[in-house]
Amino acid sequence: MRPSILYPLFAPIDTLTGIGKRYCVLMSNLCGAKVIDLLWHLPSGLIDRRCNVPLSQAADNKIWTGKVRVVEHGVPKTKKQPYRIVVEDGTDQLILVFFKTFGDSLTKQFPVGAEKIISGKIEIFNGNLQMSHPEYVVDAARPEQMPLIETVYPLTAGITNKMLNKQIFQALERVPDLPEWQDERYLAQQNWTSFRQALWTAHHPQNFADIEPNTAVRRRLSYDELLANQLSLAIVRGRLKKQKGRALSNAGNLKAKLLQVLPFELTTAQKRVIAEIESDLFSDYRMSRLLQGDVGSGKTIVALMTMLNAVECGFQAAIMAPTEILAEQHAETISELCAKIGVKTALLTSNVKGKARKTLLSELAAGNIDILIGTHALFTEDVTFKDLAYAIVDEQHRFGVKQRLSLSQKGNLCDVLVMTATPIPRTLVLTQFGDMEYSQIDELPAGRKPVTTTVMPLSKINNVVEALARKLQSGTQAYWVCPLVEESEKIDLSAATERFESLQKIFGLEVGLVHGKMKEAEKNAVMEEFKQGHLKLLVSTTVIEVGVNVPNATIMIVEHAERFGLAQLHQLRGRIKRGFEAGSCILMYGYPLSEVSRSRLNTIKSTENGFTIAEEDLKLRGGGEVLGTRQSGFNNFKVADLSVHGDLLLTASKDAALILRQDPNLQTPRGQALRTLLYLFEQDEAIKTYNAG
Numbered sequence: 001m002r003p004s005i006l007y008p009l010f011a012p013i014d015t016l017t018g019i020g021k022r023y024c025v026l027m028s029n030l031c032g033a034k035v036i037d038l039l040w041h042l043p044s045g046l047i048d049r050r051c052n053v054p055l056s057q058a059a060d061n062k063i064w065t066g067k068v069r070v071v072e073h074g075v076p077k078t079k080k081q082p083y084r085i086v087v088e089d090g091t092d093q094l095i096l097v098f099f100k101t102f103g104d105s106l107t108k109q110f111p112v113g114a115e116k117i118i119s120g121k122i123e124i125f126n127g128n129l130q131m132s133h134p135e136y137v138v139d140a141a142r143p144e145q146m147p148l149i150e151t152v153y154p155l156t157a158g159i160t161n162k163m164l165n166k167q168i169f170q171a172l173e174r175v176p177d178l179p180e181w182q183d184e185r186y187l188a189q190q191n192w193t194s195f196r197q198a199l200w201t202a203h204h205p206q207n208f209a210d211i212e213p214n215t216a217v218r219r220r221l222s223y224d225e226l227l228a229n230q231l232s233l234a235i236v237r238g239r240l241k242k243q244k245g246r247a248l249s250n251a252g253n254l255k256a257k258l259l260q261v262l263p264f265e266l267t268t269a270q271k272r273v274i275a276e277i278e279s280d281l282f283s284d285y286r287m288s289r290l291l292q293g294d295v296g297s298g299k300t301i302v303a304l305m306t307m308l309n310a311v312e313c314g315f316q317a318a319i320m321a322p323t324e325i326l327a328e329q330h331a332e333t334i335s336e337l338c339a340k341i342g343v344k345t346a347l348l349t350s351n352v353k354g355k356a357r358k359t360l361l362s363e364l365a366a367g368n369i370d371i372l373i374g375t376h377a378l379f380t381e382d383v384t385f386k387d388l389a390y391a392i393v394d395e396q397h398r399f400g401v402k403q404r405l406s407l408s409q410k411g412n413l414c415d416v417l418v419m420t421a422t423p424i425p426r427t428l429v430l431t432q433f434g435d436m437e438y439s440q441i442d443e444l445p446a447g448r449k450p451v452t453t454t455v456m457p458l459s460k461i462n463n464v465v466e467a468l469a470r471k472l473q474s475g476t477q478a479y480w481v482c483p484l485v486e487e488s489e490k491i492d493l494s495a496a497t498e499r500f501e502s503l504q505k506i507f508g509l510e511v512g513l514v515h516g517k518m519k520e521a522e523k524n525a526v527m528e529e530f531k532q533g534h535l536k537l538l539v540s541t542t543v544i545e546v547g548v549n550v551p552n553a554t555i556m557i558v559e560h561a562e563r564f565g566l567a568q569l570h571q572l573r574g575r576i577k578r579g580f581e582a583g584s585c586i587l588m589y590g591y592p593l594s595e596v597s598r599s600r601l602n603t604i605k606s607t608e609n610g611f612t613i614a615e616e617d618l619k620l621r622g623g624g625e626v627l628g629t630r631q632s633g634f635n636n637f638k639v640a641d642l643s644v645h646g647d648l649l650l651t652a653s654k655d656a657a658l659i660l661r662q663d664p665n666l667q668t669p670r671g672q673a674l675r676t677l678l679y680l681f682e683q684d685e686a687i688k689t690y691n692a693g
């Protein structure tokens with residue numbers, strides 16, 4: 001189905017000459033297994049051999065290139081000594097030094113009196129100019145054989161730059177002339193060349209400035225990639241919109257009742273997003289919407305208010321949380337309110353077993369349960385609703401576009417709302433959630449207490465423990481989060497266990513431990529103890545990141561905070577914002593602390609605004625890390641870099657919308673070219689839309 005013009009680019013790399021089996025594996029690990037992957041492997045530097053000064057002006061530790069005459073050979077007396085050849089250029093002498101090299105080959109290569117052009121790094125040794133093992137030696141009569149500029153690529157053990165240059169050169173030769181998919185006027189305005197020319201230029205930098213991300217050619221290629229991304233998401237979004245859903249009507253009665261029993265007024269932001277969600281629910285297309293709101297911004301009530309629309313129409317709604325603890329917390333809030341207004345709810349987790357589970361499922365199938373609360377297992381397991389009209393997925397930012405598509409296909413005609421507390425920078429919303437509509441709660445309920453954040457070295461841990469002892473004595477509860485060791489959960493665990501044991505020695509039995517390796521039930525039991533106040537201090541790995549609401553816990557200590565993502569730290573700190581008193585967050589760091597880590601910790605210290613933090617995090621680290629999805633299908637761009645090309649993304653987003661308005665089926669000549677672009681960037685999901693209909 002891929003246009004045949006692209007076949008040579010999507011062929012495996014071993015179709016290039018000079019790539020054997022072993023090399024093939026190394027290359028696939030370095031950049032990918034297809035020819036086109038080589039083309040996206042852009043240079044990271046260059047070696048410039050153009051500088052052509054007389055030897056008398058040659059500088060230490062710099063590449064020197066020039067014509068020399070061979071003066072004499074210094075044959076070593078022992079094997080340990082190097083072989084020396086003296087050459088000169090009329091201004092000075094240079095000694096070429098060869099280790100472990102046989103005289104034979106050298107006398108052949110450098111006959112006395114011959115003229116050669118050589119290139120290599122100059123060293124000044126005892127006042128003499130030296131060059132060990134020149135990198136290039138060519139006959140003076142064949143200057144064209146000296147590569148004046150050598151492109152440098154990111155490498156891996158077993159692959160040399162020379163080899164890679166050769167392979168990439170071959171790959172470049174395979175790039176066909178493709179029909180232009182960009183708007184001609186925009187191209188002219190940006191001063192951009194054709195795709196093929198841009199690729200070629202990107203791989204032939206002439207100056208160091210040419211390997212910067214903001215050169216015209218890299219911007220063109222990035223724009224191609226971003227347009228492919230935005231176009232594909234817009235196509236998917238359009239497809240979802242075209243699917244008929246059903247129009248719910250306004251649950252005037254139930255909502256009015258709920259508002260009466262709510263102990264607070266909705267914030268303006270909550271009211272606004274409820275209206276936004278309802279404009280989807282009341283229309284007859286299927287909703288696919290992302291709701292973003294910081295920890296504590298009150299998403300649960302928004303979820304409940306909007307679910308009542310399904311209930312009053314006689315349908316069912318479901319809300320899914322990422323962990324059982326959170327599902328239970330939702331269930332607590334929701335069922336308490338629902339009981340007061342006559343709406344039936346149920347909680348389904350793995351703890352509901354045997355007969356209870358059977359009864360629940362049959363009640364659900366009979367339509368006697370209006371709102372089902374549970375974990376994501378709700379969707380995968382054999383759970384049948386009588387008529388599910390609306391599904392809400394909480395904290396689901398770790399899911400990609402593909403998973404969301406399959407999700408919305410499960411419920412029949414089901415509207416889907418995805419809620420997340422991870423503040424996502426605008427650029428990432430566009431690239432990761434561009435297939436969805438978007439709402440944001442940008443205001444916290446009144447009365448939230450600020451948190452004081454302190455950053456200090458781990459060496460002061462004893463002071464922290466002393467201060468903590470006083471606070472615990474006065475009745476406050478605290479979290480202690482242990483270092484994250486990315487490579488291994490085992491090490492995580494042993495660090496947490498050790499800390500737990502040492503703190504238990506100090507504080508006695510009122511210390512609990514939770515970690516990711518515990519069974520759900522054990523974990524819940526410890527959490528419950530903490531919630532009840534029987535445990536004063538909860539030591540954990542990051543499992544409490546999205547966790548329980550304990551108003552009496554207002555202290556958060558994070559060990560090796562420099563190893564955490566900013567979004568993670570922000571979430572952790574969110575835990576102590578709902579307390580009875582103002583919170584205190586202590587971020588302890590280990591040495592050495594890099595500049596980047598220092599400025600990240602300062603960001604956290606200086607603001608509580610999740611969006612500022614997220615934007616800052618995106619600047620300092622890649623997008624995958626901001627979302628915590630580096631390993632899980634996060635869309636990593638091949639060329640584009642959102643911290644530099646954010647402006648292009650916004651343009652691409654508008655461009656994609658305009659294109660689809662004018663040519664919804666991509667049938668004009670430009671539309672056809674854009675299809676090629678989608679294939680080029682492997683946007684298969686979107687392309688299937690056209691092939692299917």
Ligand code: ADP
Binds near residue numbers: 295299
């Ligand atoms: P999150 O967005 O993190 O899921 P929740 O929905 O759990 O936030 O709400 C956090 C807390 O704020 C809950 O205790 C909830 O009852 C309370 N809350 C929600 N909306 C408001 C409001 N408008 N005014 C006051 N408190 C509110």
Ligand code: MG
Binds near residue numbers: 299
């Ligand atoms: Mg929540």
